[in-house]
Amino acid sequence: QVQLVESGGGSVQPGGSLRLSCAASGRSFSMDAMGWFRQAPGKEREIVAAIPWHSGVPYYANSVRYRFTISRDNDKNSVYLQMDDLRSEDTAVYFCATAPAMDNMRNSEIDYWGQGTQVTVSS
Numbered sequence: 001q002v003q004l005v006e007s008g009g010g011s012v013q014p015g016g017s018l019r020l021s022c023a024a025s026g027r028s029f030s031m032d033a034m035g036w037f038r039q040a041p042g043k044e045r046e047i048v049a050a051i052p053w054h055s056g057v058p059y060y061a062n063s064v065r066y067r068f069t070i071s072r073d074n075d076k077n078s079v080y081l082q083m084d085d086l087r088s089e090d091t092a093v094y095f096c097a098t099a100p101a102m103d104n105m106r107n108s109e110i111d112y113w114g115q116g117t118q119v120t121v122s123s
Contacts, residue, residue: 002026002112004096009117012086016121020081022096022114029098030074033105035059036081038092038119045095049081050105059102063089086121093118 008020020036035050049070050059058070069082079096096114099105 004098004112004114006094006096006114006117009094009119011120011122013123014087014121016086017082017084018086018119020083020094020096020117020119022079024077024079024096024098024112028074029053029077032098032100032111033102034072034079035097035099035105036070036079037095037097037108038090039095039116040089040092043092045108047106047108048094050099050102051079052102059106083119086119088121091119091121 003025004022006022012018031053033050033052036048037045038048039045048061048064049068051070051072067085072079093116095116097110098112099110
């Protein structure tokens, strides 16, 4: 049974940092794209960042570019999201996701979702 388990969410003040982790189990995702989505209250789920299986050029939403960094460790079957200079508009539930390739990820053609972790940015 495939599972994606996120961790690292929490509450932080504006300008602070958090690091999200997602550990996958059930099968290897070393050949899949992995990424992060988020959903704020009353809004649709949106892609935040994605990384190809070979850790090549990542994709970032314009709203997080230069503030967030995605990385992965295929040996650990895991993907990470370093979030710096957090803003109130980053408040959302963050979801880990896998897809066959980057195009699928950008089109929200997702194979597996994690259960989500809450990130709250507030003073």
